[in-house]
Amino acid sequence: MKIEILTLFPDMFTPLHQSIIGRAENAGVVSIHEEDIRLHTKDKHFKCDDVPYGGGAGMVMTPQPIVDCVRAVDPDNKARRIYMSPRGRKLNADIARELAGEDFILLLCGHYEGVDQRALDICGFEELSIGDYVLTGGELAAMVTVDALLRFVPGVLGSSASAIDESFSDGLLEYSQYTRPAIFEGIEVPEVLLSGHHSNIAKWRKEKSEEITAARRPDLKK
Ligand code: ADE
Numbered sequence: 001m002k003i004e005i006l007t008l009f010p011d012m013f014t015p016l017h018q019s020i021i022g023r024a025e026n027a028g029v030v031s032i033h034e035e036d037i038r039l040h041t042k043d044k045h046f047k048c049d050d051v052p053y054g055g056g057a058g059m060v061m062t063p064q065p066i067v068d069c070v071r072a073v074d075p076d077n078k079a080r081r082i083y084m085s086p087r088g089r090k091l092n093a094d095i096a097r098e099l100a101g102e103d104f105i106l107l108l109c110g111h112y113e114g115v116d117q118r119a120l121d122i123c124g125f126e127e128l129s130i131g132d133y134v135l136t137g138g139e140l141a142a143m144v145t146v147d148a149l150l151r152f153v154p155g156v157l158g159s160s161a162s163a164i165d166e167s168f169s170d171g172l173l174e175y176s177q178y179t180r181p182a183i184f185e186g187i188e189v190p191e192v193l194l195s196g197h198h199s200n201i202a203k204w205r206k207e208k209s210e211e212i213t214a215a216r217r218p219d220l221k222k
Pocket of ligand 1: 084085086128129130131132133134135136137138141
């Protein structure tokens with residue numbers, strides 16, 4: 001899978017390339033590249049934003065650098081083109097799984113008050129939000145999206161079971177996890193988990209998941 005991230009702040013993406021995702025990149029499972037939109041501006045002062053027509057606070061990203069940047073990284077219009085925006089469809093596990101099936105994803109990060117609508121229309125962007133709050137830019141939202149979708153790409157997680165047996169995969173939050181030592185500060189690990197009895201362990205986990213979901217997220221109940 002190939003991911004192109006279009007941004008005015010490529011340095012913000014250092015944390016994305018660590019740990020599990022960094023290993024997936026090194027293994028050739030995914031290639032993630034940040035393209036600096038500013039490299040594509042025709043403005044002699046490298047400007048990529050301007051005041052909004054109609055007035056109002058803040059600046060709007062101009063269409064020319066964005067459109068040229070998109071055409072440079074995806075000349076054959078092969079990518080699923082996504083603009084990170086609070087106006088978009090809200091990301092969830094089903095959307096992350098769906099995006100994991102794409103070969104090529106292009107994520108556009110806005111900054112300031114957003115981007116000129118014509119850039120979105122010309123390039124055919126869909127919009128995607130990570131939640132009902134406004135961030136200062138789309139960069140963190142793009143990182144969240146990439147992280148969430150890559151967990152569904154085969155070969156990214158060590159064990160293929162990991163993305164199945166987790167919160168939201170069956171409409172429930174995940175059960176509580178324990179590791180060694182068996183007693184910590186006087187608190188014991190639930191006995192059934194030490195029993196080696198697989199069906200009892202599965203039953204305990206299901207019950208825990210249901211209990212936690214009912215207490216914290218009753219809205220998830222089918
Ligand atoms: N950019 C600013 N806020 C955002 C949000 N909530 N989701 C996606 N992109 C954004």
